[in-house]
Amino acid sequence: MTTLNNPDSSRSVETSLAAAAEDHALVSVPAVDRRSGFQLALSPVSVATALVIFAIAGFTVTLAGFVWGLVAGVAVGVLGFALGNLLGNMAYRTGLSGTVTSRFFGFGQRGSAVGSVVFAVMILGFLAVESALLYEGTLLMFEWEDTWATKIGVYGVLTLLWIALAIFGIKLALRAGAAMIVVTLLVTAYMIVQIYVVDGASVSAVFGFDGVVPGGGWTKFETAVSVIGATAGTIALVTADFARYARTDKDVTVLAAAGPLVQNVVMIVLGSLVVIGGMPEVVEYLMARDAGLTPEAAAAAGSGLVMGNTGAFFVIFAGWAGFVTIYAAQAKAQAINAYSGSLALVNLVDSLFGKKPGRAVMVVVGNVIALLMIAAGILDEFNTYLSYLGAMTLAMAGVMIADYYVVRRGSVDGSHRIEKWNWAGVTTLVVAAAVGIWLMEAEIVTLGFLVSLVVAVVGYPLLRSVLPEGTGTGFVAEAEALDEAL
Incomplete structure (x- = not known):
């Protein structure tokens, strides 16, 4: 019996073209569309060089200091690589996006809707935050007032741009990704x-900066991980989405290493050099713009720019070149965010209602959701959002990894037999995420999102033994499951 996917198997030209029309949103990627790990690595690296990652890196070092910020970055990078490699190999074997793969491993067909919600909240949240950062940078560049007319105009243009790129220009964005990454790094070098x-x-x-958080090494390390740690789950899930295009497992390894290395190590160093070294001049710039600011108030405002208006550093130090760069850098990242978010929404609708909406429609829906997140003030609550997001994404990753590698022992044999609901997986995800969020909210454990990962990996196999396959649910017809997977 055919299993989920064989990357070397042939497919008819008609089937390949039909799948390509929707970017293989709900079907397995055929061999003809597979790519090398180095080609695929441009996608997570594009995401990892976005403004929001620059902001997280700079804020991490501002709090914990350079040494402990970098140590935390390396530790989180190793975790992100491990999770990305494990999830990526699953997606490579199935040829399916992460949310569709979760139908087979972890949640069942309808249960995968829960994972789709987690992924959509993650990726659309980043879409929203990065648009908000661009908006703030635009206000600074043109010295515009923050009015409703400005909001409607700037956010309207940005939204239309992301929709157009995700629907018509995703291939262009991916092809131009390498050039945009180089431009971003060159402008950063100029700064x-x-x-x-x-x-x-x-x-x-x-390099000797000690951070603003008092205390010893562990306190600083814990603080740094509390800021940057949640990104391990996000980069791992993004990696899994692109790993379905990999040719070999070695390509998956290259892909899985690229994002965490750039995001958690390179960006920590670059963010430190710009944010910490450039802060005195930023303070002078703010005082020159507003003669009424005291040095203390200007310093506080400068610190607020790190997470609230990261693009300001590019505008202040590189002028028009910096302004154009942040837009170019964001365009590639936002195209990927809108694209990946649409995949999650496609699976959400299909898994719950059996409808297969066009990905273009879901791109529009995803951007509308991002605008609602901006209106709700996601930028102001970004630190809290990151922590809670980490609990959800790491719990989701933990369930999928435990199902595939522990319960199924790394085999896809028989995985065409899909449960409608894998109640063990859905329950574990909800409980693990809730435990982590509660621990952080109650200030019992700062790194509650890591607890969520442990609870998911350990708890799922135990609960699965109590709620074995088929408990409290039915199965998707085998022919239907195979049609959707292959």
């Missing part, structure tokens, strides 16, 4: 030269 060569800032002072 670093401006700060340290022209303005005379001290590199050693940055």
Whole structure:
């Protein structure tokens, strides 16, 4: 009997073209569309060089200092690579997106709707935050007032741009990804030269920066991980979405390493050099713009720019070049965010209602949801959002990994027999995420999202033994399951 997917199997031209029309949203990626790990790595690296990651990196070091921020970045990067490699190999074997793969491993067909909600909240949240950061940078660049007319105009243009890129320009965005990454790094390098060569800032002072959080090494490490740790789950799930295009398991490894390395190590270093080294000049800039600001107020405002208006650093140090760069950098990342979010929404609708909506429609819906998140003030609550998101994404990843590698022992044999609801998986996800969020909300455990991961990995196999396959549910017809998977 045919299993989920054989990357080397042939498919008819007609089937391949039909799948390509919807970017294989609900079907397995055929061999003809498979790519090398280095080609695929451009996608997570594009996401990892976005403004929001720059903000997280800079904020991490501001709080914990350079040394402990970098140590935390390496630790989280290793975790992100491990999770991404495990999930990526699952997606490579099935040829399906992460949310569709969760139908087979972890949640069942209708149960995968829960995973789709988690993924959609994650990716559309980043879509919203990065649009909000661009908006703030645009206000600074043109010295515009924050009015409803400005909001409608700027957010309207941005939304239309993301929709167009995700529907018509995703291939262009991916192809231009390498060039945009290079431009972003070159402009960042220019900023670093401006700060340290022209303005005379001290590199050693940055590397020796101790952070604003008092206490010893563990306190600083814990603080840094509490900020950057949740990104391990996000980059792992993004990796899984693109790993379905991999040719071999080695390509998956390359793909899984690229995002965490750039996101958690390279961006920590670059963010430190720009944010910490450039802060004195940012304070001077703010005082020059507003003569009424005291040095203390300007310093507080400068610190607020790290997470609230990261693009300001590019505008202040690189002018028009920096402004254009943040838009170019965001365009590639936002195209991927809108694209991945649409995949999650497609699976959500299909798994619950048996309808197969066009991905283009879901791109529009996803952008509308992002606008609602912006209106709800997601940028102001970004730290809380990250922590709670980490509990959900790591719980989701933990259930899928435990099902595939522990319960099924790394085999896809028989996985065409899909439960409508895998109650053990759905229950574990909800409980694990709730435990982590409660621990953080009650200030019992700062790193509650890591507890969610442990609860999911350990708890799922135990609960699955009590609620074996078929408990309290039926199965999707075998022919239907195979048609959807292959």
